[in-house]
Amino acid sequence: MTQQTETTSTVWLAKSAYDQLAAQLEDMKGPQRQKIVAEISAARDEGDLKENGGYHAAREAQGRLEGEIQALEALLRTAETTEPADDGVVAAGKVIAYKYDGDDDDEAETFLLASIEMKSFYDGDVFSPQAPIGQALLGHKAGETVEFTGPTGKTIKVHVLSADLFKG
Incomplete structure (x- = not known):
């Protein structure tokens, strides 16, 4: 039996940067996501989806947004925001x-x-x-x-x- 270990790399972010990115994530998951869902719904109501450019564009935008959300969630999950010691030693932050x-x-x-x-x-x-x-x-x-x-x-x-x- 082999044991698999997941290696995740911790990244350092300033607390202000973390907070700003977290707010951006909430905007992406809320208003931005809702806007794209509304665009898809409106385009779907137009009928034939095969030749509906608005529908396909909205679906592509949805895919990009979901990818960005996943990447930002992963970044924030691995983020370290503690301030390093003020000791003159090279460290993240x-x-x-x-x-x-x-x-x-x-x-x-x-x-x-x-x-x-x-x-x-x-x-x-x-x-x-x-x-x-x-x-x-x-x-x-x-x-x-x-x-x-x-x-x-x-x-x-x-x-x-x-x-x-x-x-x-």
């Missing part, structure tokens, strides 16, 4: 400042380590903890240098400058 090794440019690069859905709530780059740089830097502190293999197979060396709480 923090803005990471870093520099590439050998980069003589004085300007640091930054990204938010969180679910890609946070892109709507943050102006800069957002990388997930599963991204190569996210995986590599997770758990490291400001002042540390980290080497990892990038998507192209090249070894990349970065210096962690800071890991600050996301304020959003």
Whole structure:
């Protein structure tokens, strides 16, 4: 007898982002869904469904909406909204400042380590903890240098400058 385990990846969302996405989900499940059902009903009342473009368009819209609802429900089910510790350690929910090794440019690069859905709530780059740089830097502190293999197979060396709480 084999045991199957389901692997679900937790994603980090700011509490405000979670609340906004939850409200969007309720709108999709309520008013948006009701509007499409009404459109399907009205088109069905027109008669012959084989050549009824309005009916087919409404059914396609219903399918897209149901898919979006399922995806959003899955995202919210796996979302983590707790604020990480303010300890300078790279973790989901923090803005990471870093520099590439050998980069003589004085300007640091930054990204938010969180679910890609946070892109709507943050102006800069957002990388997930599963991204190569996210995986590599997770758990490291400001002042540390980290080497990892990038998507192209090249070894990349970065210096962690800071890991600050996301304020959003």
